[in-house]
Amino acid sequence: MLGGTFDPVHLGHLRSAVELLEALVLDRVHMVPAAMPPLRGEPRVSAAERLALLSLGIGDTPGLVADPRELERDGPSYSADTLASLRREQGREARLVMALGHDAFLRLADWHEPERLFELAHVVVIDRPDHDATLPAALRELLVGREVEDGEALMAHPAGRLLRLRLPSRMAISATEVRRRLAAGLSVRYLLPEAVEARILSRGLYRHG
Numbered sequence: 001m002l003g004g005t006f007d008p009v010h011l012g013h014l015r016s017a018v019e020l021l022e023a024l025v026l027d028r029v030h031m032v033p034a035a036m037p038p039l040r041g042e043p044r045v046s047a048a049e050r051l052a053l054l055s056l057g058i059g060d061t062p063g064l065v066a067d068p069r070e071l072e073r074d075g076p077s078y079s080a081d082t083l084a085s086l087r088r089e090q091g092r093e094a095r096l097v098m099a100l101g102h103d104a105f106l107r108l109a110d111w112h113e114p115e116r117l118f119e120l121a122h123v124v125v126i127d128r129p130d131h132d133a134t135l136p137a138a139l140r141e142l143l144v145g146r147e148v149e150d151g152e153a154l155m156a157h158p159a160g161r162l163l164r165l166r167l168p169s170r171m172a173i174s175a176t177e178v179r180r181r182l183a184a185g186l187s188v189r190y191l192l193p194e195a196v197e198a199r200i201l202s203r204g205l206y207r208h209g
């Protein structure tokens with residue numbers, strides 16, 4: 001599972017998802033837009049539109065899935081609930097991975113039921129070139145005894161380990177920068193899939209900062 005606001009989806013998300021799939025030999029990566037992200041402000045466009053952009057961005061990419069399950073739930077979009085729903089679907093033995101970028105990882109101890117996340121899945125942190133910081137004390141505590149060195153170590157267990165992964169194409173693309181450029185009338189070409197860019201421009205999304 002790669003959750004996010006996807007406001008909007010960009011090539012940093014999509015390339016990371018493909019490389020994650022390959023690096024960890026996963027069956028699928030479910031990209032799950034949050035209906036109501038608990039720890040940040042209201043997204044700029046509706047959840048349904050963010051899902052439509054995500055589906056368009058994924059296109060026919062093998063192994064990537066635009067997963068609407070958080071849009072089908074009421075209330076805040078807690079990752080623990082999403083993982084629990086994936087766990088119910090996939091069964092107790094399946095290897096589940098929750099992937100997130102280093103910036104999101106730094107706040108993991110503040111998430112809803114952080115211990116439960118590890119009961120349900122492995123946590124894999126994707127290095128981002130623009131986010132390097134030391135870990136807060138509460139997070140260090142949460143991670144004690146969980147860290148493993150490589151993807152092989154995740155194979156033997158269905159959940160509970162932490163892996164920090166440097167993917168081959170570290171991309172310094174953020175949705176914040178994409179939104180800033182759109183609001184300023186600047187080009188976003190090659191930051192997003194062309195179909196996503198075309199839909200954003202034709203609908204005038206993110207035009208006002």
Ligand code: ATP
Nearest residue numbers: 003004005006012016100101104171173174175176
């Ligand atoms: P914003 O700039 O609005 O905060 P974002 O670009 O970080 O957005 P999110 O939708 O918040 O995008 O990200 C979803 C997940 O993907 C998060 O775990 C985030 O860390 C990760 N992510 C986002 N951009 C990248 C990138 N360029 N490389 C690797 N991971 C990324």
